[in-house]
Amino acid sequence: xxxxxxxxxxxxxDPYPIYAxxxxxxxxxxxxxxxxxxxTRWHDVRQVANLPESFTTANSKAPLADYCGPQNILTLEGDxxxxxxxxxxxxxxxxxxxxxxxxxxxxAADQLRTLAGRDEADLMxxxxxxxxxxxxxxxxxxxxxxxxxxxxxxxxxTDALHNPEQxxxxxxxxxxxxxxxxxxxxxxxxxxxxxxxxxxLSRLLRSGCxxxxxxxxxxxxxxxxxxxxxxxxxxxxxxxxxxxxxxxADQLAALRQDxxxxxxxxxxxxxxxxxxxxxxxxxxxxxxxxxxxxxAGATVLSAIASANRDETVFPAGEEFDLRRPPAPCLTLxxxxxxxxxxxxxxxxxxxxxxxxxxDGPAELRMTDDVRPRGWKFxxxxxxxxxxx
Numbered sequence: 001x002x003x004x005x006x007x008x009x010x011x012x013x014d015p016y017p018i019y020a021x022x023x024x025x026x027x028x029x030x031x032x033x034x035x036x037x038x039x040t041r042w043h044d045v046r047q048v049a050n051l052p053e054s055f056t057t058a059n060s061k062a063p064l065a066d067y068c069g070p071q072n073i074l075t076l077e078g079d080x081x082x083x084x085x086x087x088x089x090x091x092x093x094x095x096x097x098x099x100x101x102x103x104x105x106x107x108a109a110d111q112l113r114t115l116a117g118r119d120e121a122d123l124m125x126x127x128x129x130x131x132x133x134x135x136x137x138x139x140x141x142x143x144x145x146x147x148x149x150x151x152x153x154x155x156x157x158t159d160a161l162h163n164p165e166q167x168x169x170x171x172x173x174x175x176x177x178x179x180x181x182x183x184x185x186x187x188x189x190x191x192x193x194x195x196x197x198x199x200x201l202s203r204l205l206r207s208g209c210x211x212x213x214x215x216x217x218x219x220x221x222x223x224x225x226x227x228x229x230x231x232x233x234x235x236x237x238x239x240x241x242x243x244x245x246x247x248x249a250d251q252l253a254a255l256r257q258d259x260x261x262x263x264x265x266x267x268x269x270x271x272x273x274x275x276x277x278x279x280x281x282x283x284x285x286x287x288x289x290x291x292x293x294x295x296a297g298a299t300v301l302s303a304i305a306s307a308n309r310d311e312t313v314f315p316a317g318e319e320f321d322l323r324r325p326p327a328p329c330l331t332l333x334x335x336x337x338x339x340x341x342x343x344x345x346x347x348x349x350x351x352x353x354x355x356x357x358x359d360g361p362a363e364l365r366m367t368d369d370v371r372p373r374g375w376k377f378x379x380x381x382x383x384x385x386x387x388x
Contacts, residue, residue: 005031008164011375015277016318019306028292036280036299037292042310042330044290045302048281050335052077055281055300062280063161067174068229069222073340081336084204084223088340091200097343101351104135108355115360120367120386123242123356128235128383131352136231139344141199145184150231153177157229162376181225189217230341233275236379238349240273240372241266242356243380244320246364251322259358265322266350271329272320277305277375279333304330305378361387 006018011033019040022029027041039045048055058077059065065075073084090096108131115121133154134147142150159167160174185201192202193214204223205214245252245265255265278301285296294300308329309317332342339345368384 005029005033008033012373014373015303015305015375015378016309019303019309020318023306023310028290028294031301034299034301036301037283037294038278038301038303039289040303040306040310041290042307042313045304045307045330046334047289048300048302049279049330049333052336054284054287056284057281059280059282062282063163064226067157067160067178068225069218071219071222072226073223074226085340088200088203091203092340092342092344094343097341097347100135100139100344101347103138104131104348104351105355107131107134107138108352109359112355112360119388120384123383123385124235124239124380125382127356128238128352129232131355132234132238132348133231135348135351136234136344139200140227141197141201142185142188144188149180149184150228153181153228154231157225158232158377161229178225181228182221185221185224186217189220193217230276233377234345234348234352236275236377237266237269237273237345238352239380239383240275240378241269241349242353243366243370243372243383244269244272245322246366246385248320251320254322255357259354261322262350262354262357263346264324264326266346266353267326268320268322268324269349270331270346271308271314271324271327273372273378274305274308274329274331275377275379276331277378278303305375363388 006015011018022038022040027044028037028039030036031038039048056077057075059075060070062075064072073081076084108127111127111131115126121127129151130147133151137143137145137147137150156173156177159170160177163170163174188201189205192199192205196202196206196214201220201224204220205217245255251265255261281300281302283294283296283298283300287294287296308314308331311317314324314327332339332345364385364387366384367386368382370380370382370384372378372380
């Protein structure tokens with residue numbers, strides 16, 4: 001690629017044409033605006049995710065370690081990571097994720113009733129976010145905390161973690177959210193230390209400890225802050241998926257005709273509309289990737305959004321097609337750091353969409369000319385729809 005590379009504004013506007021060019025011309029390339037190596041092909045992205053001896057998440061200088069704490073599960077490696085993950089893996093099992101569908105649909109039905117009597121709404125702020133955040137809060141054992149508070153914490157952390165302009169307001173809001181979480185959730189952890197239950201929060205507190213003992217609250221809060229930062233991501237996935245369906249009349253018509261294909265539509269939305277576009281790693285040593293030498297200590301950004309559209313793996317990958325044969329994508333991670341909620345997130349998104357499309361207005365139409373934006377986080381800021 002040319003030496004100056006894409007700018008942040010170009011990536012934010014629409015990274016996909018840039019990714020397509022890089023996959024063809026320079027699949028592993030230095031991007032000055034990112035101060036990082038950008039990896040764009042499917043097989044290279046998987047390699048970065050699956051070689052801990054070469055690429056690690058343990059980076060004390062990364063914003064995630066700064067705001068969430070260095071003991072969060074994503075920045076742990078080796079035995080410490082395995083112990084924490086093993087302690088909570090069964091909390092996120094397919095069976096428990098499936099059980100979350102019923103309470104998500106109940107939450108969604110309640111939220112739909114708040115829109116009764118109206119003929120338009122912003123589905124991002126008035127439906128998808130409140131529904132998915134409340135569903136995640138209940139699943140995690142945080143139902144005593146208002147979903148609006150959870151969403152506020154999530155936004156403040158997300159903005160602070162992705163702050164390339166070094167905006168001081170974002171940084172301050174992130175610090176304030178961290179302080180609130182420490183106080184509010186810290187008190188809940190003290191209760192659980194005395195009276196454990198079967199919640200994810202309680203499991204995190206006891207992970208890797210002898211019976212009757214618990215971990216230090218700071219270690220649990222570190223992982224919980226990382227999880228909270230992602231609480232709005234299912235709403236972004238739901239919005240991106242519905243946007244894709246509404247942008248192609250044949251796709252929405254196929255779904256209306258056969259609601260059973262909603263699962264396939266969400267699976268395709270996970271691939272096509274990945275809400276998290278890149279994941280970061282640190283090169284542990286000098287390493288060659290696809291013929292390119294990456295020096296030790298360099299930041300490596302794996303563009304999972306690009307890998308998900310790699311034409312060698314997904315023919316016509318730029319197109320959303322709910323009839324696409326099922327195939328694994330990288331949106332929810334790969335290897336040792338695959339997302340704990342890889343089963344849960346699609347189930348929550350599917351339940352929110354199913355309730356909207358089955359129990360909501362019969363005809364939805366977009367009233368604003370909008371589309372998802374962003375490269376690190378790709379989402380709709382709003383999705384205003386009207387109905388008859």
